[in-house]
Amino acid sequence: MVIGYLQDSRPLFVTEERRAEVMSELTKHLIVAILKFLEDQRQNGGLSEDATESLEVAGQCLESAYGVDLLESSTLAKYPLPDDLLGIFQAGLDAKKRTKRGPPASVADKEAADKLKVEGNNFMKQEKITEAVECYSRAIELDNNNAVYYCNRAAAYNKLNNFHQAVSDCDTAIDIDPKYSKAFNRRGLAQMALHQYKEAKSSFAQALDLEPQNEGYKASLEQAEHKLQEVLQSGDMGAGLNLGGLDFTSMLSNPALMNMATNMMSIPHIQQMMANVMSNTGGAGAEGGSAIGSLLQAGQQLAQQMQETNPELVEQLRRQMQADGSGPDPKPDGSEGNS
Known part of the structure; x- marks a missing residue:
């Protein structure tokens, strides 16, 4: 079986026994890395006493199953770790993301993409x-491994109120x-702008x-913290509910929207839908999940009906609410030393 090549491109053949031996050593190397990770978690992971004991048992089982002992000095000498397991895992994830996006762009494509970025900035x-x-x-089509292009497009999407x-x-740029x-x-x-204050606080931090x-x-971080605190103090569980970027709490205080909702409630199939929701919310325990699902489904249908009935009003509300908390978006990258 061919498993590799020599430097002069001649194929290297090995027996199945040798291949099994190599794989066995690689497996043990991985097990040592896992054992070291478990030991680090036991010592510095801040886990409960029960969790720490469980990790200790797991480590003992792995040592017994694969015939390795982390306490022996020869173990780490034979199976050295260039990085901790989390670091190796993160590096693997990063490599996979790069592979998924495709190979690096050619020099010509990079130059053309950069010109398009400048044009977009203008x-x-x-x-x-x-x-x-x-x-x-x-x-991005020419060079999809450049974070600046994604981030600049995000700035444009923000201006178009396409916040999702x-x-x-931005997630791609951060990747x-x-x-x-x-x-x-x-x-x-x-x-x-989506009223996702908890997530915004994390991003700003x-x-x-x-x-x-x-x-x-x-x-920006202070503003997100302030908004989140307002939501928590109000105790309004609907404050974080968004329907296409609309804040549920602000919607209820809008006279035009409430008038439209009142008219919609006179529609027979809307009445039936709400009746079904009310019948489901009377349950408890295991029925709670069904009630919540029915409520969310009703909300989605109601939002769709609103969009179909009066799209101009929905768009006006979206633009009004977008101004609350979004703030001015910085200029796209290009002349700020980030390109």
């Missing part, structure tokens, strides 16, 4: 947002460059960790 300055999105998207897509682009503070901040702005002196990030 469109952003001219408030031609749709054209900017097209430029950034074409740049902005979050997605490519986990130290890209602007992507964390821009994701937080989109999450604020991560941005600030990367740039501790950035006053803009500090202000």
